[in-house]
Amino acid sequence: AGLRDQRFTSLPKLTAAIVDRVSAYNDEPFQKRPGSRTSVFTTEEKPLLSPLPQVAYEISQWAYGRRVARNGHVSWARNYYSVPFEHIGSKVDLRITDRSLTVYRGDQRVTTHLLLPETAVNEYRTNDADLPAGDRYQQWDAARIRQWAERIGASTLVVINRIFESVAIDEQGLNPALAVLRLSRRYSAERVEAACRITLAGPVRSPRYAHVQPILATGQDQARPARTEPVEHGGYVRGASYYAGGTR
Incomplete structure (x- = not known):
């Protein structure tokens, strides 16, 4: 009987019946040549097929x-x-799927990471093997950033603390804090400290790079205080010696 003459109570049962019927059809001998559809596929066609990709x-x-x-x-x-440390400073291309991020330099695959969820912000995926050993390449954290700020000066440390408090x-405060501290690579530590001191004297409660950098760029931290003239109290008074030599 054909499949249309039968009733199936579930989709899996129908699927199994179709598989059995197709297999039986392919195994039927040819009428005008030796073999069957199954034997032709096995001996002639299957060896020419390429394997399916693993992923x-x-x-x-x-x-x-990037x-x-x-x-x-x-x-x-x-x-x-x-990214492996030997590629620091280089430009790379990123291939992003629903699950992974792969880094390429040219046609060379450099590294692959599981993609962070869409809700993640300022998070890091770091393979230990990507970075060389040594203190210079230790990951930044709040404690290490505060140590750097303390070496620059007390006002700088206050600015960094306020960033983390906000x-x-x-x-979330790592990059904003580092942006302020890295100003000391372009300007001197003394100037950055002075700029932070000026910023703290203003109305901004949580100063950032956008508040400190313009002070350095315009040289406000180097401006000399205005010269103050002594204040005279009362009018000009001639001394006794002036009147002693006068005539009446």
Whole structure:
């Protein structure tokens, strides 16, 4: 009996019946030549097939020309992913799927990370093998940043502390704090300290790079205090010697 003459109470039962019917059809001998559809596939067609890829095809998007930062990470969607240290300063391309982020330099795959969730902000995915050993390449955290600020000066430390106080978690304050401290690489530590002191004297409760940098760029931290003239109290009075030599 054909399949249309039967009733199936579930989709799996129908599927199994179709598989059995197709297999029986393919095994039927040819009428005008030796063999069957199954034997032709097994001996002639199957050896020519290429294996299926181990990973299913995924739709992806690309981001080109992303520079690897000095901390050995590249940014994507407000988060950061590590890249092997030998690529620091280079431009790389990112292939992003629903589950992963892959870094390419040219046609060379450099590294792959599981993608952070869309709700993550200022988080890091770091492979320990990507960064070399040594204190210079230690990851930044709030304690290390405060040590750097303390070496610059007391006012700078206050600015950095206020940045961390203004965020919900320390990780959200890492980049804003580092932006302020890295001004000491362009300007001197003394000037950054002076600019932070001026910023703290103003109305801004939570100073950031946008408040400190303009002071340095315009040289406000180097402005000399206005010269003050002595204040005279009363009018000009001639001394006794003036009147002693006068005539009546």
